[in-house]
Amino acid sequence: MQSARHLKLTVPLVALSLAAAACGGGGAPTSAPSVADATADNRTVQNGGTLTVALNADPDALDPSTATTLVGREVFVNMCEKLYDIDATSTLLPQLAAAMPQLSGDGKEVTIKLRTGLKFNDGTVLDAAAVKKSLDRHRSWEKSARQADLAAVTDVTTVGEDTVKLTLSRPATPLTAQLADRAGMIMSPKALDSEGDAFGANPVCVGPFKFSGRTSGSEIVLERAPDYYDAAKVKLDKLVYKIIVDPNVRAANLRSGDVQVGDQLATTTVAGVQSDPDLKVVSGGGLGYFGINVNIGNVAGSTEKYGSVDTALGKSPELREAFELALDRDAINKTVYNGLYESDCFPLPADSPYRAASLQCAPHDVAKAKQLVQASGVPAPIPVTLTTPNDATNQRLAQVIQQMTKEVGFDVKVETAEFVATLEQGGAGKYDTLLTGWSGRVDPDGNLTNIITTGGSNNYPGMSDPDIDEPIKQAAAATDTAERAELYAKAIQKAADLRGFIYLYHNKYYLGMHKNVAGVQYYKDGLPRFTTAGFTTK
Template identity: 25%
Template sequence: MTVSRRHLLALPAALAWPAAEAAAPAVPAASPVRGGTLVIGVGREPTLLTSALTTAGPTQTVSGKVFDGLLSYDVDLSPRPQLATRWETSADGLAISFQLRPGVKWHDGQHFTSADVAFSVMEAWKKYNARGRATFSNVERVDTPDPLVAVLRLSKPAPYILRALSSVESQVIPRHLYAGSDLLANPHNNAPIGTGPFRFVRWERGRQLVLERNLDYWDAGKPYLDRIVFRQLPDPAAAAAALETGAVHLSSELPLSDLAGIAAKPNLAVHRRTASAGSGITGFEFNLERPLFQDVRVRRAIAHAVDRDFLLKNVWYGYGTIAQAPIPKPLAEFHTDDVPTYPFDLKRAEALLDEAGYKRKPNGIRFSFTNDPNATGVMLSQTAQVLRSNLARIGVRMEVRQQDFGEFVNRVYTRRDFDTTIYSASAGPDPAIGTQRFYWSKNIQPGVAFSNGAAYRSAEADRLLEAAQVETDPAKRRALYVRFQQVAETDLPKIPLISSETVVVAQKKLRDFITTAEGSSGNFSTAWLEA
């Protein structure tokens, strides 16, 4: 059924919306048990608890359980209803209409309406979310002709938006608590009020964060758990021991070197590739505002000092694939191998540095710089140490600085007090959502985490990214992204290293906790603990 704008505005409450429901999930092998406390071991403490304003993983893991999105997604990225029950894109691609779920309440008892959707899109996602700035850049306004109808009006088509509406990716926040405030300083960022299956109770910083069952959740009978406790376990060895003893039920921040031993434990299970909503990619990024890195020969020389085969085998323990392009292989619809590559070749690296005028000094050192690996697991620090050793062989001294997650975000994205960094981030579920934010010059946004931290500016890359955003023909869209990857790997503001897997370890008694593409950042409304 095609709904005209006239009919949409006139009859919002009586629309016969086109079917968009996802297929019902398979019946679980056992009947869920109600009650119990799920304990999740986390190594990194969030900087805030509202992922509408950040793409940081520690925030998403918590807030995905407190908030809902308009949609959720099956593991194959097919959309499922959540706060929206029906949706339709107009024939010209310039309007996306949502019928919203009736009877949904915020945790403070206020009703959820289309005004919350409009506010979230225009005032939060478009302004403060590193991925949202690109994803929703074509949204000019959101019409709210009825409390249960929201219509995104676009200046140009944006075919990827329907992949970007999960509670992890684009979190609807309550207008009545945010309107008129400084969104980044709003106290509800750290004491969130959502519509999700769990309510925020308290946050004991450095120790634990507690959520409890939302008794008024719109999905009747859910959640099954009484509460979720996020327990701070910064020591990976302590996290592994807690899993083995049953003190915690779930962790995703264990050393990959320990997983083989953990998998042998009779009470534990290792879950691989648990989040298909975005394919993770680890990269080494340059601060292009530093004069040293404005010579592409220096960047290429450093790329030739990276032994990806060694990293995959000895640091990542085979949990991933080698990455040579900005869009990783798991996103096969857009990935290409036809890009400039920089194989491990220390002689070629030395020749490039000589050519760039950075010859060895009497002490054998050409130059020095710092590297800040993100505090998201030992793999990034180990990657930095391996690269430091290789760079020393070509006369380059790299100092590796360690800091907690909050200081990393502040240093790189606010103070911009860094030379290079190593971090992992999602490149999906679509390049316009996951990849563009790192390469688009309009996303150079100090203070916005995981934006264009390199300060990469390329008119050609911008043109290709912006054209791919609005292209609705799949073949033409792929061609644009292929060309973008070739430009990006020629300019090399960031060296792709490893396309990593999402791996979590859980007690076998924890059931049905990963049922969507959001993986362990999903809402856990179906999770339960065997007695």
């Protein structure tokens, strides 16, 4: 924990227009207002040109094995293709693979046929040996962040030049979805041999664009890849990612034309961008979530043995219930995010086929919250420390939480830290309550296993219960959607009762673009795809 970067801030109450917001917060999740769908824009684009894209943060190393950031995935999606991908309906489909995987009868052997004739962006041929080399690096390199993704894989073998076989320790239905993310990105074996651990400084994959250069904290440049197998679809000569952290500056650069695309527009800037006659806004995302971690057992690190936490919320499920009941999710959405997110109390989005109808949010209930606080015997006001990233939006959210919970008897003190520092605190268990989010995955296992099961690296609350762990484990081995949904419902409901994580909303992503930009694909994973993008001919 880098305590030198940690600043304590007791945020004063602010006069917020909560009364004007909806007074709900229970029942079905509320939906964000409609914004244009990027996939509906199929105008003809011209050949050539440079598209400049503003990112809201500087990605970590561009190494698929070690990368952990959402903005890194935004860059990868245009230069590092995977064995599988998703389409506009979030359906998994082959990308570098030639077909969906074939499973053995016991589900412990997965055979993947590869497309033939493909080349990496350094001209090296993609074959089974190259795929094995990347998968082995992902799953066994000590620095790899993909080990958990491929934990079920015990061996990768080649079958001729165009087939790989994965041997599993257990059936793993979510594996295909893992291979549609960084764990399925295949790297040039030539580049791996020459760059070694420094691969992320000069990455080479299969993709419509190839890495050209990077200035840390400033920009990342990709160029059209001449060896790409579908090169005729690619129109742009170059992609330039500009790092512009401040959301107002990002929107201003979009209006001025210094950038043609702005990612993850702050909800406070969406209306202004929409009002500009030369600009438009499209929406994506929705698979992820944001909320409040409550430390209930993380005393020595999320992957270490859990214990007893000596805080009011950590010791009392009833006080955690009171804390949640005090929160009006709809009012939070309208007050902090202009109603542009989707209020919810569970980790799976409302339209997920894996979300059982039995999962229902408890209504916002100040009276019941007060009763629970009074019955606890803990003298009010009950102290709670809330740690938040130090950006303006999260601090605003923290203020709203502070005000809402004060009404029922909590005294929330807000502490701010840099984003990375808050994650370090979460992993180490050095917090009381903590604001964090998750960008989301197509398969529900990616929103659950490593986050709410015992020993998961992202299980910051230290939740540990067999009624959570076992259903999730069983669901990962099941193939029937309805059966998996039923199992996930059991685990999710138990986690909801424990309240180690209090979900607030599913965050939508908003992409601002000049109206002369077309051909962008923007799906529920929130990753802008520029393979077919370009500038319109008119």
